[in-house]
Amino acid sequence: MGGKMTSVPSSNLAAVGYNPFTAVLTIAFHGDRVYQYFRVPVSIYQGLLRAESHGKYFHAHIKNRYAYRRIR
Numbered sequence: 414m415g416g417k418m419t420s421v422p423s424s425n426l427a428a429v430g431y432n433p434f435t436a437v438l439t440i441a442f443h444g445d446r447v448y449q450y451f452r453v454p455v456s457i458y459q460g461l462l463r464a465e466s467h468g469k470y471f472h473a474h475i476k477n478r479y480a481y482r483r484i485r
Contacts (some may be wrong), residue, residue, distance in 0.1 A: 415432055418439065421456065421462070423467040423468050423472070424468065425468035425470060426440055426441060426442055426467045427442060427443050427445070427469065428440075428441040429458070429467075430432065431455065436450045436452050436454070436455075437449050437453070438458055438461075438479075439484075440471070440475075444453045446483065446485065447484050447485040448483050449481060450475060450481045451479055452479060452480070453475070453479050461474070
């Protein structure tokens with residue numbers, strides 16, 4: 414997928430992973446959907462991990478800002 418996946422306590426996201434060599438952010442959502450987001454800076458990934466609300470951070474900083482594809 415996109416690096417080691419880390420579970421996050423969120424009602425929307427199940428786990429996130431990041432590959433720093435390819436700048437690909439992988440997000441697994443509850444309901445078994447998995448997406449890869451491309452050319453994501455590591456700072457965005459780190460911000461997602463630190464966010465008080467992972468879902469709000471995703472909607473504010475990732476969704477509709479990076480090219481993506483659904484992989485599952």
